[in-house]
Amino acid sequence: MTVSEPGAAPLPEQATGLRSLLQVEDRGIEPLPLSEQTSRPAELFWIWLAGNISILGLPLGAWVVAGVLNFWQALLAGTVGAVGSFAIVGLISIAGQRGGAPSLTLSRATFGSLGNFGPTIVAILSRWGWETVNAVTAVFAILSIGTVLTGTALTPRNAVWLTVSAVLVFLALTLIVSGIGHHLLALFQQWATYIFGALTIIVLGFIITRVDWSAVANAEAGPASAVLIGIGTVAAGTGLAWANSGADLGRYQSPAASPGKLVFASAAGAGIPLVIMVGAGSLIAISNPQFDTDNPLSSIPELLPPWMSVPFLIAAFAGLLLSNNISVYSSGLTLLTLGIKTRRIVAVAIELVVSLIGSMVFLYLFDNFYDAFIGFITLLAIPLTAWVGVFLVDMLKRTTYDSDSLLDLSPRSRYWYTGGIEWRAMCAWLIGIAAGFIFRFPGLADSWITVNGLPWLVTLLVSSALYFLAGGARCAAGKDD
Template sequence: MSATELAGTAPAEANRIGAIETRGIEPVPADERTGGPRQLFWVWFAANISILGLPLGATLVALRGMNIWQALLVAALGSFGSFALVGLISVAGKWGGAPSMTLSRAVFGPRGNHGPTVVSWLSRVGWETVNTTTAAYALLALISIIFGVGANSVLTVISLLVFVALTLVVSGLGHATLVWIQQWATYLFGALNILVGAFLITKVNWDAVAHAPAAPVSVVVAGIGVIAAGTGIGWANAGADMARYQHRHVPGRRIVAAASVGAGVPLFLLIGLGGLLSAGDGSLASASDPVSAIQVMLPSWMAVPYLLAAFGGLLLSNNLSVYSAGLTMITLGVRARRVVAVGLDIVLTLAGGIYFMLIAGDFYGPFITFISLLAVPITAWVAVFLADMLFRRHYDPRGLMDTGATSVYWYRGGFRWSAVLPWVAGIVVGLLFTTASTSATDVWFSGPLADSWMGSNGLGWVVAFVVAGGLYLLFGATTARRLGGTSSPDPTTRPGARTDGEPAAVRP
């Protein structure tokens, strides 16, 4: 059975609230693209109201020494800016009607795309594990408050199962249900977050906030990179997954704004609050369990709404992540329908949560390590993909689904080396500036240039972006000159090319 057949025909009526979305990764036909930017706004808003923004803000103040004004500037530029990149990739979803990593086949070739897709899938599973673990901590705390039962191995597993089961229901049903849930659940959990946030502000040491000295400009620049890597960069490879249902006539700028503002507003508020709470008290920045670290700041009567808000925010984030991971798994070649791929992803996430909670001795350390390491290959992919969008406005539907030698995107042996090589080069150079460690004594990886300013400030992923994007543009310019002046890297837009799924007459 071919990948196209496994993807299903997905009639339009199946993409409705409460019905299982039968569409896999095949491009959405134009007459089924009825979405608008408002949908994307709520999807990204909901995915970013989790409490994981608080320790990020705490890190800026407690560990990097910024004052609150610098932390707020960093929060704004890092969150709004990084999700603007997510919005740009979402525009490609509107153009091609397919998930991000499926569209990536046109850029890297069906075989060359395997590397970026594996990295994307690992990123999604990692974020899901972080969400699941943190939510389970919140549920265990709720059980302790309401029933007076302390945490144990059995309750831990039950808490994990409850969270992944709720995720499976929403992500398994698919796009229409996910969009509806993300909007209406945001009202509920957003209100709880506002309530808890208003109380937490009363716990701020305002004297410490007012007298905190400013950090050097170099620290602020590095902080922007930290926030971007911990927020939008992690979501970049999912940008087109929801935007593939956007109407073809929606202006691209509105899609970019929906992602940037939708995610930026809650992130700015949460990161800013985390910075305020850490003025004079750095315990939140170094907490192994951020849920408990915040809970101790609250009276018992406020703990329940706080824990509900924490659990709900993480669930909304996980819904989108698991949905995206299922599509990415199919793009990798897993011969399963979308809902089955989602189920497989949930099982792996559950295993990761059990490891974090019952085996690993630290939570926050591996979280930061995970972000810093995977940010390099993800950002290199983002750079190549965005650079490719400068020359492309079309993705051939049959070419995207055909992973054999007859595909218009087969290029040379299934690889588009002018994209694959810049991606690999970006990773290699970026890792030279990267350190991945959970502590000073537990170093997973350290590049030879990790002690440089870029390296010590966690900006190896920025180096990867510049190198990968720059090399791709250089290769593209060279190819254009060789082909007689055309700058388009898409073979379906060149003279003599076929757009019906047959091989192109000219391949770069």
Template sequence: MAGSDNDRVGAVETRGIEPVPDAERHGHPGQMFWTWFAANISILGLPLGAALVSFRGLNIWQAVVVAVLGSVGSFALVGALSIAGKRGGAPALTLSRAVFGVRGNAGPTLVTWLSRLGWETINTTTAAFALLALLDVAFGLRRNTVLTVVCLLVFIGCTLLISGLGHATIMWINKWATYAFGLLNLVVIAFLAATVDWHRVLQAPAGPMSAMVVGTGMIAAGTGIGWANAGADYARYLPRDIPGGRLVVASAFGAGIPLIVLISLGSLLAAGEPGLASAADPVAAINTMLPSWMSIPYLIAAFGGLLLSNHLSVYSAGLTMITLGIRVRRTVAVALDMVVTFVGGVYFILIAENFYGPFITFLTLLAVPITAWVGVFAVDMLLRRSYDTDALMNVGRTSRYWYRGGFSWPATTAWAAAIVVGLLFTEASTSATDVWFSGPLADSWIGGNGLGWVVTLTLAAGLHALLRRLADGAGTEAGAQHAEERASTAPTAREHV
């Protein structure tokens, strides 16, 4: 990969969140294809497909349609939001300062960082279980405390090495590791397909159209929406003159290809193994469906898939931590992130009796403000063509993005209002008897079918567009700033939307 000394394969990336100068921009849209292909090659996509059949009552043909719409559609949104990265040359949450204001951006940034830490802990503990199972099958080593800690450290060490080296190495690894682990996954998928009860699959009745709508929302929420605030992190080194449409297509198909295959296979498997959709440890559940001699390639594929997803999350989490105001080098931020993940992994594996349910419940609640951020940021991106790079790095009162008191009130108000309304439709629980939080509209059709995120996204986008228009018309400081930016940053021949 060509590029500056700061962004070479095998060299440590020294840039933090500061925007990438035009002279150091390089690469092509295909890199986004491999980025999102790698992030979604994990065998853990199978339970999503199983849920379409077990919980939503869809047949296989409906499940395939839902997989296409949910995965390709949600990652098209990821690609669209990544256009902001090639415009501003900075990570997504750093660019978000221009949207929410220097102080107003703290809320979305903190929520994003906590969410990333949470999912990294899930990845790390699941990968440790996979490695423990691999050592047991291959060498007869039984699980114990020391071996568990070693397995955690192995996964964390691999993640730290890749994420620590940075952008260029990640892009290189994504492409070539996808070939290796993709081949392993294809072998595993072939054997899993052989276990399918085809008679039951083909005789299954179709589910209602409403179930397909809900299923599409479920797949979108479980795949692309979770990555929507990270796309710009990987597009920031791309030249400005790359057409944005190519980023959308590369992202949509890069993630869509593996997700469609895995979700469709999960739907097939659910006919004979309905418990797959609700398995607390899906890696172990899938392993029981394979002949014993297939366990080794399967567990290697599971470990590798989790690693490819995790190093992307950790890289973004490090950038988010710096945006939050922790003044450390990017490599130190990545290391700190891994320390927290290691402590969480030790606690959840060795101390906590049941962590998946409560922890995922907590992360479900964090998804509401993240979805609201996506709506606000998307509207701002449609109205904006560039970012003031100096202002992005200036967190003082002299910053162009200070607005009023450090807040862009149209964006902050829309974000907060969408969170409140989204929570009305949200229920967070580990079981029917262990309900952590239940909004007053959680039992409505929208809430009961998990579509509260759609309401959150739509309201955040619509309210922000309205408040921006009102601010522009009222001549407020933020409105005047937005109007000035639109007037002075119209697209040129050099930058294609």
């Protein structure tokens, strides 16, 4: 008898139409039966497109330029960084298709039933961080709308009711979509993309009319090293941050869908809006070097006619919501992987309570918390990237998963290994993390790798190479251990 995880109760008979769409998904982290793996790659395309259409992606293009690159170099960095990193998300979605389970649940087969707790905790902390940033930024968007409409500068302290209401509305909308489950998430993301994607394009159109094209044409090319930094900046801030969510969405993909199509759908779905945003952001930065990348909610409206400020802020709020929907859905599953025995929708609610507390702390106890908070999330990118390296190598051999063992946290599980830990994978992960963080120490902080923003790449290469040399997944080709 195995120690089963929450959410394993049988589902009621499938309803149809609207009832089916609004039926709360009770699937937790247990692997899906083949009868429920019916989605097509186009679903992944729309989910990732929606999650990346936020107008707040413009500062990413400005960061890439950083006063060094010209437009074409920035566009190249944005394309390689965004498309390449989301191709990794697509690769991990293949594991979801194979095993029918979320990313960090499948990761038990890689790191061991107990060893997997380390990567899981890192993943949860990272998602909590980004969800708090999403909620807080959405609140500032609402406060900015109030400022435009009333002519009075609104802040969390002088507009308490509006602030609290904005947080609650943002989290309630997230709960509706992420809490009900995968089918509503997929449909909502697609239709919301049509509406808010169109609004985003309109806003971009007005912004581009303000571009100083002579400055863009005369911008000098930067060194190749700066392009590498740009690629790393985009990759770390986009696909690599989402990598551990790949299988959470890919688990619903039909076995008939080719792996190549899953990779293409993820890379194209996220890549299209991100390349547009990076390109537009680079145009802004080149023609307006004073653009404040740290405060896009105030600096971007300065590039627009006054009457476009409210549509921009609405687009910003919607983009944050679409991204948050994916993040909370994914982090709810990751929370269950820790062994919390509850329904999936309760796990989602727990995630949102954490976001509520984090948002209130940020809004009322700190005057300038963004730099420290983003720095903390950036630190977590190193262990997340090390996990990606090990997990991808594991997929080379492990094409199937033992469903019972994925849910069994006892020594009877095939994935118990030695003391609950797969030490080859664990050591590769830990050494990869150390390889990335070592560049923060004196003597290496000014090294070529650090200056060019490549510690994450070192982490990826070290973790994957070590696990590969150690033999990779402990199973025969095409057959689980």
